Amino acid sequence: MNIEPLCHIQTAFKDKFGIPRQSGLIPEALGILEFENNNFNREALRGIEDFSHLWLSFIFDKAIKDGSKSLVRPPRLGGKDKMGVWATRSPHRPNHLGLTVVKLLKVESLEKTISVVVGGVDLLDGTPIVDLKPYVPYADIVSEAKSAWVPSPEKIFKPKVFWKEGVRELLSGEEAELIEKVLEQDPRPSAQKDDKDSYVFKIFDYQVKFENGKEEFRVSNIKKL
Numbered sequence: 064m065n066i067e068p069l070c071h072i073q074t075a076f077k078d079k080f081g082i083p084r085q086s087g088l089i090p091e092a093l094g095i096l097e098f099e100n101n102n103f104n105r106e107a108l109r110g111i112e113d114f115s116h117l118w119l120s121f122i123f124d125k126a127i128k129d130g131s132k133s134l135v136r137p138p139r140l141g142g143k144d145k146m147g148v149w150a151t152r153s154p155h156r157p158n159h160l161g162l163t164v165v166k167l168l169k170v171e172s173l174e175k176t177i178s179v180v181v182g183g184v185d186l187l188d189g190t191p192i193v194d195l196k197p198y199v200p201y202a203d204i205v206s207e208a209k210s211a212w213v214p215s216p217e218k219i220f221k222p223k224v225f226w227k228e229g230v231r232e233l234l235s236g237e238e239a240e241l242i243e244k245v246l247e248q249d250p251r252p253s254a255q256k257d258d259k260d261s262y263v264f265k266i267f268d269y270q271v272k273f274e275n276g277k278e279e280f281r282v283s284n285i286k287k288l
Contacts, residue, residue: 068191077265086163087183089244094184098177116198122191123154131157142253223279
């Protein structure tokens with residue numbers, strides 16, 4: 064059985080470091096699903112704007128070369144304790160399929176393409192999308208669901224973010240805001256939070272360097288790629 068991507072999502076996240084660990088954590092993180100403007104796609108997308116949120120099925124294509132693992136180290140357990148891969152959302156799983164919820168912002172129909180713009184994404188730029196379907200609250204919300212070892216958002220540490228003088232001004236307001244939101248989610252590897260004095264990651268068309276403080280981060284350099 065072969066599964067062909069419907070499209071490849073466009074996001075600001077150019078490498079794994081910095082991607083939100085779950086969807087919805089950063090509403091400002093946008094994604095664009097760009098479809099060819101043909102009869103099938105026009106008909107297939109009819110009615111989608113009646114829904115506020117979508118499920119996206121995708122492929123962890125960058126993890127394929129690493130193969131699958133039966134045991135992984137979830138970030139929320141500090142990156143030290145192991146869990147079965149099917150008890151986690153790790154990309155290192157058989158078939159490398161992922162599922163995420165995003166907010167539908169708008170659908171734009173142009174001469175050659177149809178763009179579906181979504182918010183709250185947690186996907187690498189260029190991730191293959193293999194299906195999308197509406198999020199239906201009455202069926203998809205499970206009120207009695209529990210997640211024993213996954214902490215609630217209010218219990219997750221959020222560092223303060225500062226900027227070296229003159230660095231923030233190199234970016235647009237939207238770019239700077241998204242970088243701040245990413246850093247507030249503490250993107251450092253869970254098992255190596257204090258191992259390095261600084262970290263570098265790619266977002267938009269920039270390489271961002273930030274200094275690693277105990278309870279705060281300081282963006283010290285922005286380099287155009």
